[in-house]
Amino acid sequence: MRMWIVFFLCLAGHAMAAPTEEVPVTEEPVYEDIDDAVPVIDEPVVEEPEVGVNPVQVDVGEFDEAIEIIEEEVFDNPCLTHHCKKGKVCEVDEDNTPLCVCQDPTACTAAEGEFEHVCGTDNKTYDTSCHFFATKCALEGTKKGHKLHLDYIGPCKHIDTCLDSELNEFPLRMRDWLKNVLVTLYERDEDNNLLTEKQKLRVKKIYENEKRLQAGEHSLDLLAHDFEKNYNMYIFPVHWQFGQLDQHPVDGYLTHTELSPLRAPLIPMEHCTTRFFEECDADSDKYIALEEWAACFGVKEQDVDKDLVI
Ligand SMILES: [Ca+2]
């Protein structure tokens, strides 16, 4: 259903993996959707992943806790047009007024397998994201509830400590991956409108740069050299990614929830993810501002440009 996750995992697996670490993509379940996915085991991951949608401008509904979605049709039941954030369900009161109330976790559909489990920042495994958000809702207004977030997809597991040297390597692979995601979207765009015209114009320049590194695994030395040589090529992808995530609300800051579509699938594969994004928040105010984000990826202060977030 949501090809972005498959695409994301493929790209993340292939492009972000350190050259020395083979990612056993064919042995890990690949999820199309964390709600109704069936694990695809022993099946080769699509070699040429289809780009159905932008992998990062995803339907963040799985993670987001604050999106209101408006349906087109209006029926008598006011709940049909009244949507509640994750963890809540709609009920009508005696005046037929719709209200959002916390969902009972026991009313969530049980997980069909381990692949539906999610790990919370409390280091507890929740059966499904529904169970997680219902639990979080019940804690609303408490300090514990405020601090609880969906940390990553999959059951909680031991994640190796990220060493300083590894942390330094992370943005090299990440920004190369961002660039490749954009170029792939551009190549496959045709009439799919995966990118806006403005975005296409920006990516065209990257695409036409024949000296760019092709997608694939490259040594860190080569990535660092390419970044230095083709620095300008990396500026837009870093801004673009920020714009994809900064949606609820669009305010120039990323919250933990806004970052989730990128973080949650990445953490089990890249053990430096958490530390990287923590340190991105240089002033520790819990928000990642565009300037902080750009600095994390090595974009110079003078090249941070709000107008590139398109
Ligand atoms: Ca925001």
Ligand SMILES: [Ca+2]
């Ligand atoms: Ca900050």
